[in-house]
Amino acid sequence: MSEISYMSNASLQRVRVLLGVTGGIAAYKAAELVRRLRDAGAEVRVVLTENASRFVTAMTFQALSGNPVRSSLWDEGAEAAMGHIELARWADEILVAPASADTIARLAQGRADDLLSTLVLASSAPLSVAPAMNQQMWAQPATRANIDLLRQRGVRVLGPASGSQACGDVGEGRLLEPGELVEAMLKARGPRSLDGLSVLVSAGPTYEDIDPVRFIGNRSSGRMGFAVAAAAVQAGARVRLVAGPVALATPAGVERIDVRSARQMRDAVVASAADSDIFISAAAVGDYRPQAVSPAKLKKSGKALALELVQNPDILAELAAQAAHPFLVGFAAETNDLEHYAREKLERKGLDLIAANRVGEELGFECSENALLLLWPGGREELGMAEKGVLAKALIERVATLHAAARGKRGRG
Structure with a gap:
């Protein structure tokens, strides 16, 4: 050589x-x-x-x-x-x-x-x-x-x-x-794609308590969100990670905030969004929570148990509605009609980019590999099946490119 x-x-x-x-x-x-x-x-x-x-x-x-x-x-x-x-x-x-x-x-x-x-x-x-x-x-x-x-x-x-x-x-x-x-x-x-930028990432599931013993949750492992946080650090960003209840080590160089419920995640994200340039919502936030939490463990009665659920706050929609907000990246996990539902979510919430992946049948959750469909206004990119760390790096590079273009348009305006 x-x-x-x-x-x-x-x-x-x-x-x-x-x-x-x-x-x-x-x-x-x-x-x-x-x-x-x-x-x-x-x-x-x-x-x-x-x-x-x-x-x-x-x-x-x-x-x-x-x-x-x-x-x-x-x-x-x-x-x-x-x-x-x-x-x-x-x-x-x-x-x-x-x-x-x-x-x-x-x-x-x-x-x-x-x-x-x-x-x-x-x-x-x-x-x-x-x-x-x-x-x-x-x-x-x-x-x-x-x-x-x-x-x-x-x-x-x-x-x-x-x-x-x-x-x-x-x-x-x-x-x-x-x-x-x-x-x-x-x-x-050398110069990196996110040098000087502050990136906020949410990852993992949220748990909604039913009583002191039981909760409603989902199957998210947090691996994708943690990989995204690590990739953002490697791209030069200052990274804050709001993590639901997961058993994962904090990536090097990442500031971590641990939460449990959707409302706790909302509060942590909103508090950090004001000084963030980019928010990547990789968490699987629970859409609903029990209206009332029993202070004591619920006992079996031999009868059916009905839980009344109320909707949790929509973190991404709340941020998008603000006059000034970070560049917004959402995730969509779907079992069918992946591109249709992801595109609808992108437009309905006013996001800058959405990463969609198919779940179910041993796909998405609790796996080290995944595949992503990236959609943004006027564009799309397919990332084939790969290790989540590899996908995270590709996602971050697309985010960096779109963010730079958006920032350039604002500067010219």
Whole structure:
């Protein structure tokens, strides 16, 4: 690969990169990666895992980076001053290259049993991983599930490349070349489609209490909304996430507000909408709630039980009715006539964009994959079946394009 000129892009100047090197034959390429990162203007500190030190030495990385190399949580000199916390706070970017299958699994599980995994958990810096492993290990469903989970949390996955491997196999699993990794870091740090904008996202279900034990809810897992929040952060936005009751980790760089009911979600969204440029309503907000909530658990009587339901506030319609409101993006989950109902909702509520997906028959809810139909006044785009993190990135790019066009029209007006 030809030498890369960094003079035209100073986006890594004075950027503090924490490089995690894990065990594997590709660890030797990390030495060249340190040099390339420094050539691009970055300050680099290196953390070696125990297995990495079997392939490469700390002295090599100390000489190349100009900084001490860390490899253990039990470094008495460094940990007397809580060195791992200091290092986690120091980093502007964390890059794990090469990232072995074992390390990828540890990061996906949230393990903190060595220095590198602990630093990742203790830092709010953006995380990138560059997988390097045997092609069969990369193809394993467990590895792909771990990678998908990391992507959903906003982790950048760089590579792997395809080609001949040290073991003699040929296929996907090769570490990207050092120059390619630096280019990826430069691209991630460069101008992004939502730079300087504030994005508000709602996600997950809402629960409406019947009594202290029971509630009315829906099957939304929140995965799509959380993936959208992570994608918005990656696009450069300041992101606030209003989340219904879900068991999902907060994406890196996202401010999270937890709610339970539709009215709580409405209050949180309305309070945050005033200083938001874009609102993406990915939550499955309950349309109805019981008119009265029993203060005590309802007992079985042997007779039918009738619940009187009243309508919940329509958050999107309320915002659209305001004279000044964010760019509005809605979601439509339909079991039939998808485009018809989505288009009707777009027009009725006065939205700028709607993302429609079919649900039922093992589609939409509680799945890692989905497909979306994007509709806006005068346009449409189909996003085929893909992992939700991938769909979220495509959605965010469409939102960014339409928002920029809308802002341009207002400016000319």
